[in-house]
Amino acid sequence: MARPTITDVARAAGVSKGAVSFALNDRPGISSDTRRRILDVAASMGWTPSAGARALSTSRALAVGLVLARAPEVLRADAFFPSFIAGLETVLSERGHALLLQVAERDDHAAYRRLVAEGRVDGVLVTDLHVDDTRPALLAELDLPAVLVGPDLGESWGPRQVACGADDAPAVRETVQHLLDLGHTRIAHVAGPQQLVHGRSRRGAWEQVLREAGVAVGPVVEADFSAESGARATAQLLDLAERPTAIVYANDLMATAGLGVAHERGVDVPTELSITGFDDTEIAAHLRPALTTVRTDVVAWGRAAARRLLQLVDGVSTDSTGETGETGETGENGGTGETDVPPARLVVRASTAPAPTLTHQGDRP
Amino acid sequence: MARPTITDVARAAGVSKGAVSFALNDRPGISSDTRRRILDVAASMGWTPSAGARALSTSRALAVGLVLARAPEVLRADAFFPSFIAGLETVLSERGHALLLQVAERDDHAAYRRLVAEGRVDGVLVTDLHVDDTRPALLAELDLPAVLVGPDLGESWGPRQVACGADDAPAVRETVQHLLDLGHTRIAHVAGPQQLVHGRSRRGAWEQVLREAGVAVGPVVEADFSAESGARATAQLLDLAERPTAIVYANDLMATAGLGVAHERGVDVPTELSITGFDDTEIAAHLRPALTTVRTDVVAWGRAAARRLLQLVDGVSTDSTGETGETGETGENGGTGETDVPPARLVVRASTAPAPTLTHQGDRP
DNA sequence: GGCGCCACCTAAACCGGTTTAGTGACGTGT
DNA sequence: ACACGTCACTAAACCGGTTTAGGTGGCGCC
Numbered sequence: 001m002a003r004p005t006i007t008d009v010a011r012a013a014g015v016s017k018g019a020v021s022f023a024l025n026d027r028p029g030i031s032s033d034t035r036r037r038i039l040d041v042a043a044s045m046g047w048t049p050s051a052g053a054r055a056l057s058t059s060r061a062l063a064v065g066l067v068l069a070r071a072p073e074v075l076r077a078d079a080f081f082p083s084f085i086a087g088l089e090t091v092l093s094e095r096g097h098a099l100l101l102q103v104a105e106r107d108d109h110a111a112y113r114r115l116v117a118e119g120r121v122d123g124v125l126v127t128d129l130h131v132d133d134t135r136p137a138l139l140a141e142l143d144l145p146a147v148l149v150g151p152d153l154g155e156s157w158g159p160r161q162v163a164c165g166a167d168d169a170p171a172v173r174e175t176v177q178h179l180l181d182l183g184h185t186r187i188a189h190v191a192g193p194q195q196l197v198h199g200r201s202r203r204g205a206w207e208q209v210l211r212e213a214g215v216a217v218g219p220v221v222e223a224d225f226s227a228e229s230g231a232r233a234t235a236q237l238l239d240l241a242e243r244p245t246a247i248v249y250a251n252d253l254m255a256t257a258g259l260g261v262a263h264e265r266g267v268d269v270p271t272e273l274s275i276t277g278f279d280d281t282e283i284a285a286h287l288r289p290a291l292t293t294v295r296t297d298v299v300a301w302g303r304a305a306a307r308r309l310l311q312l313v314d315g316v317s318t319d320s321t322g323e324t325g326e327t328g329e330t331g332e333n334g335g336t337g338e339t340d341v342p343p344a345r346l347v348v349r350a351s352t353a354p355a356p357t358l359t360h361q362g363d364r365p
Numbered sequence: 366m367a368r369p370t371i372t373d374v375a376r377a378a379g380v381s382k383g384a385v386s387f388a389l390n391d392r393p394g395i396s397s398d399t400r401r402r403i404l405d406v407a408a409s410m411g412w413t414p415s416a417g418a419r420a421l422s423t424s425r426a427l428a429v430g431l432v433l434a435r436a437p438e439v440l441r442a443d444a445f446f447p448s449f450i451a452g453l454e455t456v457l458s459e460r461g462h463a464l465l466l467q468v469a470e471r472d473d474h475a476a477y478r479r480l481v482a483e484g485r486v487d488g489v490l491v492t493d494l495h496v497d498d499t500r501p502a503l504l505a506e507l508d509l510p511a512v513l514v515g516p517d518l519g520e521s522w523g524p525r526q527v528a529c530g531a532d533d534a535p536a537v538r539e540t541v542q543h544l545l546d547l548g549h550t551r552i553a554h555v556a557g558p559q560q561l562v563h564g565r566s567r568r569g570a571w572e573q574v575l576r577e578a579g580v581a582v583g584p585v586v587e588a589d590f591s592a593e594s595g596a597r598a599t600a601q602l603l604d605l606a607e608r609p610t611a612i613v614y615a616n617d618l619m620a621t622a623g624l625g626v627a628h629e630r631g632v633d634v635p636t637e638l639s640i641t642g643f644d645d646t647e648i649a650a651h652l653r654p655a656l657t658t659v660r661t662d663v664v665a666w667g668r669a670a671a672r673r674l675l676q677l678v679d680g681v682s683t684d685s686t687g688e689t690g691e692t693g694e695t696g697e698n699g700g701t702g703e704t705d706v707p708p709a710r711l712v713v714r715a716s717t718a719p720a721p722t723l724t725h726q727g728d729r730p
Numbered sequence: 731g732g733c734g735c736c737a738c739c740t741a742a743a744c745c746g747g748t749t750t751a752g753t754g755a756c757g758t759g760t
Numbered sequence: 761a762c763a764c765g766t767c768a769c770t771a772a773a774c775c776g777g778t779t780t781a782g783g784t785g786g787c788g789c790c
Contacts, residue, residue, distance in 0.1 A: 005775090005776055005777080006776060006777060006778095007776075007777090017776090017777080017778095018778080018779075018780090020777095021777070021778055021779080022778095022779095025778085027779095049776085049777070050775090050776055050777065052775090052776080052777090053775070053776035053777040053778090054776080054777055054778080055777090056775090056776080056777070056778095057776080057777050057778045057779080058777085058778065
C-alpha cells in the first residue's frame with residue numbers, strides 16, 4: 001500500500017482529520033488518552049507527514065538553499081564545501097530541514113530568485129562573498145532570510161540577512177608573526193582574488209603585521225586560489241632579484257603548487273624558503289616538508305551557520321501579516337553561544353624555518 | 366506584494382484558474398489568443414509556479430536526493446563529490462529539478478526511508494557502493510527510482526534501480542601495463558577498502574594484469590583512501606625486504622602521502638620508485654615529481670547520472686495505478702547515448718620511470 | 731431547572747496548483 | 761429544423777496537510 005495519509009489515520013482511529021493534526025502537533029484541545037490512541041494508530045500504520053503538503057499549508061518549505069557560485073572546474077579541488085556541507089547537514093537534518101543545492105556558474109541572482117519564486121526554501125546560505133557583493137541587497141529585497149558565510153564586519157543589509165563565520169585575519173597575522181619571529185624580513189604573499197572578501201582580508205592581515213613590525217611590505221602576487229595560479233605566482237616571486245625568504249599563500253592548494261615549483265628550481269624548503277598555507281587540507285601534513293598552515297574548523301562553521309539560519313527562519317513566525325511586529329522582540333532567539341565558530345589557528349610544521357641570512361637580531365636573550 | 370498565485374493571474378486575465386493552468390502547460394482546450402493573453406498577464410505579474418503546490422497535486426517532488434554515506438572528516442578531502450555534484454546540478458536545474466543533499470554518517474537506510482516517507486524526492490543517487498550493498502534492495506522495496514553510481518556490472522535489483530558510471534578497471538589495467546612496459550616487475554598496490562566496489566575493482570584490475578603478464582602479484586596493503594592510511598601503507602611497503610619498484614595507489618591522496626614518505630626516507634621518485642595515483646586531482650600535476658595518474662571526467666559522470674535518473678523518474682508516469690503496465694514499452698526512454706560516461710584514461714607524468722635494476726629485456730627493437 | 735462555560739472534538743475552509751466533469755455557444759449533416 | 765459533435769471554457773474536486781469556526785456534551789452554579 002502507498003503511504004498512509006492523515007485521512008487514513010483519522011479513519012482508522014475513528015476521529016476527524018483535524019483531531020489527528022492536533023494530536024500530532026501537541027496542541028491543546030485533545031484529551032490525553034485520545035491523543036495517545038491517535039499516536040498509536042499513526043505509528044502502527046507507519047505514518048509520516050508529507051513534507052510537501054505541510055509546506056503548502058504552513059507556507060514554509062522546511063528546506064534551505066545553498067547556491068554555489070562557482071564553475072565546476074573551480075569547485076573541483078575545493079577544501080571548503082564538502083566539510084561545510086557536512087556541518088550544515090548535521091544540524092539541518094536533526095531539525096527536519098533539507099538542504100537544497102544549486103550550482104550557478106554565472107547568474108546566481110537568477111538562482112536565488114528562482115528558489116524563492118518557486119517557494120522551495122525558507123532561507124539561503126551565501127558563500128564566496130565579494131566586496132561590494134550585490135547579493136545581500138537582493139536577498140534583503142526578496143526578504144529571504146540569509147546567512148552570509150564570512151566574518152561579521154558590521155555591515156547591515158536587511159533585518160533577516162546576517163553574517164556568520166570566523167575572521168581569517170587573526171590566524172594570518174599569527175602566521176606572519178611566526179615568520180617574523182623566525183627572522184624573516186622578506187615575506188611575500190600569494191593572494192587570492194581581491195574581489196573576494198576572504199582573499200582581501202588575508203592579504204590585509206599579512207600587510208598589517210608587516211607594516212606594524214616596520215618591515216618592508218613584501219611583494220604580493222594576486223592569484224585565484226588554483227594550483228596553476230599558485231605555481232605561476234611562485235615562479236614570478238622566485239624570479240625576483242631580491243628573492244623573498246618566505247611566502248605566505250592564501251590557501252594550501254597554491255602553497256602546495258608553490259612547493260613543487262621551489263623544488264623544481266632547487267630552492268630548498270624550508271632552509272632557503274619558508275612557505276605557509278591556509279586551510280590545513282588533509283594532505284598538508286603529509287607533504288615533504290609538511291606544510292605550516294592555518295587550520296579552520298569548517299564542520300563547526302557549517303553547524304553554526306545552519307543554526308544561525310534556522311534562528312532567522314524561525315524568528316519571524318508569520319510574515320507580511322504585520323501583526324507580529326508590535327512586540328518587536330525578535331531578540332529571544334538572539335543567543336549567540338551555539339552559533340559561534342571556533343577561531344582559526346596556526347599549525348606549525350616543517351615548511352617554515354629560520355630565515356637563511358640571519359639578520360635575526362636576537363629579540364630573545 | 367507577495368508572490369502572485371495562479372488565482373491572481375486568473376482574476377487579472379478574467380478567466381478561471383483551470384484555464385490558466387491549461388494555458389501554462391500547453392494543453393489543448395484553450396484558444397490561441399486567450400492562451401497568449403493569459404501568458405502575457407502571467408508574465409507581467411511575474412508569476413512563477415509554486416514548486417510545493419505543483420508537487421502536491423502531481424505527486425511529484427521535482428527533486429532528487431543524494432545521500433552521502435560518509436563521516437564529515439572523510440568527506441573533507443574528497444576528490445569526487447564537488448565535481449560530481451556540479452555535473453548533476455547542470456542537468457537537474459535545466460530540467461527544473463532540485464538537488465537535495467543529505468549526509469548520513471551511519472544509518473543511511475533511515476535517510477532514504479525518510480526522503481521517500483516525506484515525499485521529498487522522486488529518485489535518489491547512491492554512491493560509494495559496497496559489495497553486498499543492502500541499499501539497492503531497500504530502494505527496490507521502496508520502489509524509489511535510483512541510480513547506483515558505478516559501473517554496470519550486470520546486477521539487477523528492481524526495474525527502477527540502475528547503475529550508471531564508467532568502469533575503473535580499464536584505466537587501472539593501462540596503468541599497470543605502463544609500469545610493466547617500463548620494466549617493473551615488483552609492482553605493489555595500496556588499495557582502497559575492499560568492501561567498496563571501486564576499491565575492489567581497482568585492486569582486481571591491478572592483479573589481473575600482473576597475473577596475465579606472468580609477473581608476480583606484488584604485495585598489496587589495504588588502506589582507506591585517506592592520506593594517513595596511504596602514508597602508513599607506503600612505510601610498510603618500503604620496509605619490505607624485497608622493496609617494490611613501483612606502487613599503484615588507489616587514489617591520488619594516498620599516492621601524494623606516499624610520495625612524502627618516500628621522500629622522507631630518501632627513496633627517490635621516480636628513479637628508485639615509480640608511483641601512480643587515481644583521480645587526477647588538481648594538485649597532481651603540480652607535485653614534484655608530477656604524478657602519473659588516471660583522469661576521470663567526474664563532471665560528465667554527474668551529468669550522465671542525472672540524465673539517467675530523470676529518465677527513470679519520467680519513465681513511469683503513474684505508479685501503483687497499474688493501468689499503464691499493459692503497454693510494457695518503457696523502452697522509449699532507453700536511449701543511452703547521452704547517459705554514457707567517458708572512460709577514464711591514464712595521464713603519464715614524471716612519477717613513473719624505468720625500473721631501477723634494468724631487467725628490462727628490450728621489447729622494442 | 732435553566733444558564734453559561736469549558737473541554738473536546740467535528741466540519742469545513744484554505745494553501746496553490748492540477749485535473750475531471752460539466753456547460754454553453756456554435757457549426758454541421760440530413 | 762433538429763439532433764449531434766466539437767471547441768472553449770468554467771466550476772469543483774483533489775493532493776495532504778493546518779487552522780479556524782462551530783457544535784455537542786457534561787458540569788457547576790444560582
